[in-house]
Amino acid sequence: MVKQFRYIGNIIVIFIILFLIIIAFRLTPNPPLNQSLNFSTILYDENDKLLRITLANDQQYRTWTPLEKISPHIINGLLLHEDQWFYYHFGFNPLSLIRAFWATYIGGGNRQGASTITMQLARMHWKINTKTIDGKLLQIFRAIELELKYSKHDILEAYLNYAPFGRNIESIGAASLIYFDKTPDKVNLPEALTLTVLPQSPTYRIDKKKGIAGKALVNARQRLFERWQKHYETKDNIAALFNLPLMMRQPEQLPFIAPHFTDQILQQQFQKNSNEQQVIKTTLKIDVQTIIEQQVSAFIERNKINGIYNTSVLLVDNNTMEVKALVGSADYFNRSIQGQVNGTDAKRSPGSTLKPFIYALGMDQSIIHPKTVLKDVATDFGFYTPENFDHHFKGPISVTDALIHSRNIPAVYVAGKLKKPSFYQFLKQAHIRKMNTEDHYGLALVLGGGEVTAQELATLYAMLANQGIWQPLRMTRNSDNQTRLSQRLLSPEASFMTLDMLLKNTRNEDILAKKQQSLTPIYWKTGTSWGFRDAWTAGGFNNYTLIVWMGNFDGHSNNAFVGVNAAAPLFFNIIDSITAYYPNHKGYQNAIPPNLTQVDICLPSGNLVTQWCKIKGKTWFIPGVSPINIDTVYRPVVIDNKTNKVACPPFNPKDTHVEVYEYWSSDLAEVFAKAGIPKKTPPNSAHCETTQNYMGSPPRITSPLKNVVYKLRLSNKENEKIVLNAIADGEVKKLYWFVDKNFLGSSSVENTLDWVPNKSGIYKISVIDDLGQSDSRKLKVDLID
Numbered sequence: 083m084v085k086q087f088r089y090i091g092n093i094i095v096i097f098i099i100l101f102l103i104i105i106a107f108r109l110t111p112n113p114p115l116n117q118s119l120n121f122s123t124i125l126y127d128e129n130d131k132l133l134r135i136t137l138a139n140d141q142q143y144r145t146w147t148p149l150e151k152i153s154p155h156i157i158n159g160l161l162l163h164e165d166q167w168f169y170y171h172f173g174f175n176p177l178s179l180i181r182a183f184w185a186t187y188i189g190g191g192n193r194q195g196a197s198t199i200t201m202q203l204a205r206m207h208w209k210i211n212t213k214t215i216d217g218k219l220l221q222i223f224r225a226i227e228l229e230l231k232y233s234k235h236d237i238l239e240a241y242l243n244y245a246p247f248g249r250n251i252e253s254i255g256a257a258s259l260i261y262f263d264k265t266p267d268k269v270n271l272p273e274a275l276t277l278t279v280l281p282q283s284p285t286y287r288i289d290k291k292k293g294i295a296g297k298a299l300v301n302a303r304q305r306l307f308e309r310w311q312k313h314y315e316t317k318d319n320i321a322a323l324f325n326l327p328l329m330m331r332q333p334e335q336l337p338f339i340a341p342h343f344t345d346q347i348l349q350q351q352f353q354k355n356s357n358e359q360q361v362i363k364t365t366l367k368i369d370v371q372t373i374i375e376q377q378v379s380a381f382i383e384r385n386k387i388n389g390i391y392n393t394s395v396l397l398v399d400n401n402t403m404e405v406k407a408l409v410g411s412a413d414y415f416n417r418s419i420q421g422q423v424n425g426t427d428a429k430r431s432p433g434s435t436l437k438p439f440i441y442a443l444g445m446d447q448s449i450i451h452p453k454t455v456l457k458d459v460a461t462d463f464g465f466y467t468p469e470n471f472d473h474h475f476k477g478p479i480s481v482t483d484a485l486i487h488s489r490n491i492p493a494v495y496v497a498g499k500l501k502k503p504s505f506y507q508f509l510k511q512a513h514i515r516k517m518n519t520e521d522h523y524g525l526a527l528v529l530g531g532g533e534v535t536a537q538e539l540a541t542l543y544a545m546l547a548n549q550g551i552w553q554p555l556r557m558t559r560n561s562d563n564q565t566r567l568s569q570r571l572l573s574p575e576a577s578f579m580t581l582d583m584l585l586k587n588t589r590n591e592d593i594l595a596k597k598q599q600s601l602t603p604i605y606w607k608t609g610t611s612w613g614f615r616d617a618w619t620a621g622g623f624n625n626y627t628l629i630v631w632m633g634n635f636d637g638h639s640n641n642a643f644v645g646v647n648a649a650a651p652l653f654f655n656i657i658d659s660i661t662a663y664y665p666n667h668k669g670y671q672n673a674i675p676p677n678l679t680q681v682d683i684c685l686p687s688g689n690l691v692t693q694w695c696k697i698k699g700k701t702w703f704i705p706g707v708s709p710i711n712i713d714t715v716y717r718p719v720v721i722d723n724k725t726n727k728v729a730c731p732p733f734n735p736k737d738t739h740v741e742v743y744e745y746w747s748s749d750l751a752e753v754f755a756k757a758g759i760p761k762k763t764p765p766n767s768a769h770c771e772t773t774q775n776y777m778g779s780p781p782r783i784t785s786p787l788k789n790v791v792y793k794l795r796l797s798n799k800e801n802e803k804i805v806l807n808a809i810a811d812g813e814v815k816k817l818y819w820f821v822d823k824n825f826l827g828s829s830s831v832e833n834t835l836d837w838v839p840n841k842s843g844i845y846k847i848s849v850i851d852d853l854g855q856s857d858s859r860k861l862k863v864d865l866i867d
Contacts, residue, residue, distance in 0.1 A: 114233045115207065115240035116146050122256060123351065125344050126558070128404075129367045133339045135259060137250075138349065143333065145255035145360055149239035150255060152266040155274035157238070159177055162313060163278050163306050165199040169234055173200045173225035199241050200225040202281075207245040242266075245281035248288070249333060260331040274324045275303050276330070277308065288552045303328070309776050319625030340371050342410025342424040347557050363559045365404030370397060372614035373659050374407045381414045381652045388642040391418075392634060393652065394425030398540045398627040400547040404556045406626070411635075420635040429516065429533035430631060432644060433609025434488045435620045438580050439542060440528060441481055442550075444496040445576040448824055451708040453577050453701035454481045455688035456492035457750060477750050480688060482583045487606065490529055497528040511571055512552055514538050530611050536629045543620050544627040546581050546605075549574040549675070567862070574675040575704045581672050582606050582702065584621060589654055602661050603672075607652065617643040619653035624667050626660075628653060678702055681828065684713035686744070690818050690828070690850045694718050703825060710825035712818065712850045716742050719765060730770035779856035781810040781817060785834070786847060791862045794839065803836040808849045808857065820848040839863045 104688055121142050125133040126714035139145045149157070161168055167175055175198055197205070197212070204210065204224035209413040211217040228237055254277060258266040262273050269277065275297070279302040280286065287296035296756060307324055310316065343366055353360070374395050397407040404540045410424035444450040476489065484492040497505045506520040506527060514534055517523075537555055545552045550572030572580075586606035606621030617632040630653045633643055642648055661667065684695035691698050694716040703710060720738045722729040729738045743764040746754065754761050785807040786792065794802035806819050810831045819826045819835050822845060829835040839845065842865045848858035 084379045084821065109772070110449065115232065115236060116243065118207070119144065119146070119244075119617045121145055121360045123360055123362060124259065124349060125347065125364055126366045128406075129368070130363070131368050132259065132263065132337050133364065133366060133368070134341070134344045135256070135336060138842045142250050142252050143151075143256040143260060144243075144252045144620060145259070145438040146253065147239075147608070148254035149235055149438050149826050152239075152242060153269050153274050155269065155271050156242070156277055158268060158314065159275050159278035159306060159310065160199070160238075160242070162309055164202075164282070168199050168238070168534055171198060171200075172196075173204075173229040174198055174222050175374055176677075181762050197221070200228050200237050203237055203244060204228055205239045207240070221775055238446045246284040246747075247277065247280045248284040248286065251333070251706075262331055263331060269429075270323065271310075271316070271320050272303070272326075272328070274818070275306050276328060276534070279303050279306055288332065288821055290334065293296060293330050293332055293335065295330055300328055302625070304849075312712055320781060330497075338369060340408055341414045341422075343405065343408040343424075343557065344425070345410075346408075346424060346427060350557075361634075365399075365406065365431065365556055365559060366401070366408070367406045368373075369663070370660060371407040371409075373663055377652065377655045377659055378409055378412055381655060385648075386542055386647075387642045390632060390648060391427070392421075392632070393649075394428075394536055395652075396426045396536045396540050396629040397656075397657065398544055398545045398555060398629075400622065400625050400627055403541075403544060403553045404558065404559075425631055425634045425635065426629070428535040428631065428635065429535055430616045431530045431611035432532070432534045433530040433538060433611045433616060434490075434493075435539060435609035435645075436505075436509075436530070436542075437485055437488065437493045437528070438449070438494050438546065438584060439508065439572075440497045440500070441583070441787055442572050442745050443503070443505065443508055443579040444502050444578040445579055445704070445708065446573050447500060447502075448707050448709050449496060449499045450481050451701050451703045452480070452482050452583055453683055453685065453688045453699065454709070455479065455686065456481060456484055457747075458484065458489045458491050459750065464751045469863065477754060478686065482586060485583050485607070494528050497525055507673075509534075511569070512538070512542055513554070528611065536631050539618075539620055540627050540629050543622060544575045545571060546584075547622055547625075548577075548626065549673075573704070575609055575678045576602055577708075578672060578675055578678060579702050584736060585672070586796055590649070602657065604654075604657060606650070608644045608650055614639045614641050614643045617645045617648040619644055619645055619649040620705070621653070623657050623661070628656060629794055630656070675786055678704060679827075681710065681825070683710070684716065687713045687715040689713040689715075690825075690852075692716065692854055693815070696742070705826055706821055706824045708825055709823060710818075711852045712852075712856075714744065714854065717745050717764075717854075719767075721765070728765045728767040728770060730767075781814065781849050781851045781857050783808045783847065783849055783857050783859055786859070786861045788861075791864060793864045793866055796865050803838050804861075804863075806835040806837055806847065806849070810851050814851040816852045817849045818852075820850070822846050841865065 113421070120139045122145055123136045123137050124145060127133055135143060149395050201221050204221050205212050208224055210221050210224065212221050237810050242254040244252065245254065247254070251260055254266050256448070257280065258264055258269055258276055261277070262269055263274070274520050276299070280301070283298070283302060286299035288294070288299065289296070304324065337834070343364070347364060348361060374397065378393055378395060382393065393409070394411060394413045395407065395409040396405065399406050408426055410426055411419060411421045413421045415421055423493060441450065449853050455478045458479045478486070479489060481492070503511060504520065506517070506523060514532070515538070517532060531554065541552060541555060550570055551568055552571045554567045584607060585603055587606055589604070593637045602623050604623045605623060606619055609618035609620070610616070615633055615637055616689060618629070619630045622628060630649045632649045633654070634640070648757060679702070682691045683689060683699055684691045685697045685699040688701070689711045690713060692713050696716060718740045720729040720733060722733070723737050723742050744761055745764055746761065751761065765794065785805050792804055808817055810817060814831055816828055816830060818828045821837065826833055826837060842863055844860055844862050846858055846860050848856055850856040
């Protein structure tokens with residue numbers, strides 16, 4: 083009796099020791115079963131459409147799918163087909179081994195397998211040769227090890243991700259995606275059972291061209307389905323699917339969409355050494371990508387006669403900075419044009435595409451406003467003497483027209499006035515990479531002396547649409563939770579005015595139709611590099627920024643590479659196609675910033691109107707920032723009725739009359755003369771001892787007061803205002819007020835204007851009447867808490 087108790091006690095101790103060993107194995111940290119594998123990378127577009135699946139490092143298509151994301155049909159079919167006792171054995175099935183051994187070595191029948199799912203995983207994981215008895219024993223030992231170290235869940239998950247599925251396809255995720263264009267949780271029953279039988283016979287034939295499965299595979303699936311019906315209830319409509327031809331996509335038929343785009347993402351992932359990142363959801367939109375690729379192909383085919391063989395196109399959503407389409411070259415597989423080069427990420431000379439940002443900076447730095455008149459005349463900027471593309475000069479030209487017509491002299495002049503930041507510093511702040519020193523470029527940077535990529539240029543134009551806030555491009559949505567870099571480089575006012583100018587740049591086709599309300603507003607700018615090596619058109623429509631580049635990657639020039647003639651037609655073809663495909667897409671809205679207003683100006687000078695101005699218009703301006711003076715081009719001159727010469731004061735109004743003349747500087751007058759534009763020469767008043775003062779008394783400022791310090795409370799800043807008022811001559815209708823040299827606003831003679839200083843300091847307040855006469859005074863302002 084004692085021996086029996088002792089025997090039973092020993093057995094219990096043995097079981098306890100075995101149990102503790104099992105617990106020790108489980109509690110000991112074990113490496114994940116996918117640690118030794120490398121995987122494919124799968125890239126989807128924004129709507130989860132497959133763009134591309136890459137080969138793993140060992141040239142296999144392989145992904146890792148958690149068991150929870152695999153259809154129950156696959157799991158149940160696998161257990162039914164491979165290992166019904168999976169959840170009950172400890173790595174191997176003794177009865178199956180005995181049956182297989184007897185049939186193979188004693189009974190003289192066909193060779194039979196007896197491997198459990200765990201044993202098959204052991205063979206694949208440790209690459210065991212199981213054709214020998216030693217190999218089979220090692221497989222059993224390793225299977226037991228797996229059962230000790232890992233749960234049934236982990237083993238089943240690993241098997242489905244290790245298993246071969248024909249060709250160079252491994253893992254249920256890769257097989258489901260390649261054969262059926264679905265993730266493993268989306269397959270139906272016929273597809274699930276097809277995937278279930280493949281690992282046992284991965285060499286089953288499938289027609290590579292038609293994708294129709296051979297009879298052997300269909301029959302194997304049918305046999306499994308017959309067993310399935312004995313265990314699981316199946317609806318008639320599902321059963322009917324098994325009578326349809328079994329279509330399976332082959333690896334050769336996998337999509338290879340936007341290869342330059344996916345190449346760039348994969349290169350970035352490689353630099354991050356992120357083999358763990360298998361599934362990448364990109365920002366690309368396949369429908370839009372297809373539209374652009376079709377337009378590119380058609381355009382290149384039409385223009386080969388002009389030596390145009392290559393182009394790059396980039397489309398960006400301004401709201402999210404997501405790349406929606408990217409065409410790196412006209413043909414990825416064309417070696418003659420170096421088709422695998424991603425032209426959107428290649429440094430090229432931008433030509434005049436950067437000019438809008440020079441003028442935007444000029445507006446922020448109180449140098450210009452959209453209607454400021456600049457000189458387009460021969461000018462020597464130190465050692466730099468630029469010319470216009472057409473080698474002609476237009477004389478006085480507004481900033482808007484200078485931008486639209488891409489005049490070089492005005493742009494270089496404004497760039498030369500920029501300070502803090504200079505144009506070079508602005509580009510550095512906008513993350514333009516690999517720039518040389520500022521001295522290296524000089525003012526030539528304005529006309530394309532530096533180099534940018536289409537992707538960098540897209541961030542600049544998108545910044546205008548985003549009210550001056552620069553943001554980097556986004557190509558994936560996998561990092562949505564990360565903080566994205568953004569910085570303000572331009573004011574909302576300057577951004578608005580720059581886009582407003584670009585919107586006035588009409589395409590040729592719009593001449594007869596520009597009044598149609600249905601037309602999509604488009605802002606755009608062309609560029610042509612020196613030597614006709616690059617043709618650009620950059621701009622935007624709706625909520626998109628679009629960049630089109632045309633040229634040769636080897637830098638070979640072509641006289642056809644002119645922005646407006648080469649890149650612009652493709653630019654507009656793309657816009658027309660996208661807007662036709664999405665007719666209900668919301669059009670671009672250039673929201674007016676609250677601190678922006680309009681003022682009447684005299685167009686020939688770009689300055690505030692006087693009663694003598696003959697051509698009037700309006701311009702946007704930033705109060706307290708934009709520089710606007712009183713017009714001095716149109717001036718009244720008192721003429722003697724008898725002599726028709728300038729009347730010398732004092733004169734009798736009854737014997738004189740007033741004539742208005744245009745006063746232009748000598749260089750502009752020379753341009754007018756060369757252009758054959760007659761200008762009435764102002765009369766000479768050298769015979770008069772004193773100058774005329776026809777315009778009455780100048781205005782006198784009555785508020786603010788002299789010698790008074792204005793103390794304003796910051797806590798009540800909205801109500802703490804300084805009233806501006808002046809007394810003017812009887813003929814004066816309007817007064818224009820300035821703080822330092824910046825135009826603040828206008829008022830009638832009867833009304834006042836309020837001014838709210840934004841900082842303490844000494845200010846110069848000036849008032850100019852519409853006759854051009856002025857008064858000014860200084861005052862001190864203290865802002866106190």
